[in-house]
Amino acid sequence: MKQFWKSMLKSPSGVIGLVILLLAISVAVFGPLLFPNSPWRMVQRPFLPPFMLSTVPLGTDALGRDVFAGMIFGARVSLLVGLVSTLVALVVGVPIGAMAGYFGGKVDDALMRFTEFFQTIPSFALAIVLVAILQPSIYSIVASIAVVSWPPVARLVRGEVLSLRTREYVQAAVVTGQSNTWIILREILPNALSPVIVLASLMVATAILLESSLSFLGLGDPNLISWGYMVGAGRTVIRQAWWITVFPGVAILISVLGLNLIGEGLNDALNPRLSREGR
């Protein structure tokens, strides 16, 4: 573990990414406490430009709502949706991949065809259809993002399990009569963890992008403000008020960039052999 942090902190992308993520998390957790302006309430005249008033530092939107407050509250939605939908995707993808890799044969065939099917369907279009039909809410958004993002997890885990199950210590476990579940959970999966962690950090980034795109199209949770929704709402008045679309977009860009950098840093730290060869 110490070794891990050491190499993680040695990679510049990992450090920058971690700083950004910590910043985003603290904004999401403490921001609304320190900055209690409701993002839905009218606080000033509409179309107030940014940097004019210290109470409304980033200006107001077409309805006189505080853009800065929206960005702070939006951080919660983006991070929450990103993390939870990735977790759900892992919960679906890891068992499918593990079973396919471990049991092989017909089980593998069936599960992989199933996975390929979901990989062929255009993911964003499916997410749109799912959210539209289930009605927009934070639950339907998380569910549809998870549905479109588990297949790469399953494929990755299958590949890892496939190579691990022929190792001697796994065969030793088989010989000593351990159950399949025990072997998969205690012997194989812990050793397949590092690539899954790297993939997961990148998936959170993709999930944030997906959520913002859905909200932009008007498929966000109507009770929660999100960055994508803000950009979507500011779109029609972009000629009068650039700041309504620019700032929330920057927030999305920075968070996604941070998570991608963390993914690279993790990759360097967890697969040191691979990253050295890459250079």
Added chain:
Amino acid sequence: MLSFVAQRVVKGVIVLLAIVVLNFFLIRLAPGDPAVVMAGEAGASDQVFVQQLREKFGLDKPLPEQLFIYVKGIATLDLGFSFRQQAPVSKLILERLPATLLLTLTAFAISLALGVLFGTFAARFAGTFLDTAITIFALIFYAMPIFWVALMGILLFSVAVDWLPSFGYETVGANLTGLAHLIDVAKHLIMPAMTLGLFFMATYTRMTRASMLEVKRLDFVKTARAKGLPDAVIQRRHVLRNALLPVVTLAGVHAGTLIGGAVITETVFAWPGIGRLMYDALLQRDYNLLLGVFVTCSVMVLIFNLITDLVYRLVDPRIEFAA
């Protein structure tokens, strides 16, 4: 070669069938009785009309039979009727398809050409300032949501300087013909195609760079060098050709994302393609049209995947056309 294509087509048809079945159940997941929903979309909801709809679309029959009717309809290109737009769904989609193909294929060509070019440069000058600059740019473009890139493009090129039109497919009411019309469409196409292309350009840049650095160290490159081949020939014939393989695979995987990006891009730029049609269907909760576009998108992805599979076999010197 032929048997390979046939095999892939059969596989594609099976997947398509599965998507159609999924579609059938999705439409039944939609809130409310489909007949009542349809009646609502048509703007009338008295009992007689609902009953008529139920009979017309076989909604009073058992579920397996309904499924059969639905699959049969799609096989004959009948995707149902859009009551909101008062037209058959397939007609609406076919009208819009060319614009989407123009947009996605242009964006794809731009992203692949620029991505491979930048990736090659970065790998060639690995570790230098140029490499770092390209890598940072790729990282940033990779993290930008497409809708935001589109809006920033409009802010820069339509609002700040009036160089490019911010919406539509052609200048309305200009009635241009011939070359003037082509130039007009091209002007409208630049921003949407660049917007959609930039994200994928970033992925191809990263992939090409990584994979060229990987291939460079392999033995056959050393052999080529030992033979005394000029560096340019080694880079092009030996390194790039092999390094392109994962890029082609990635292009296939990204077909669906490209179509998804088109939905966003077309919405922002009012580009009259099926992505914009999907957005309209979404706003009006026109489920027949929504799912019709969804099936069409899936078919496009299947066709695109088939093509990338073929290209892969053309590019890869090791794979023969044995199925």
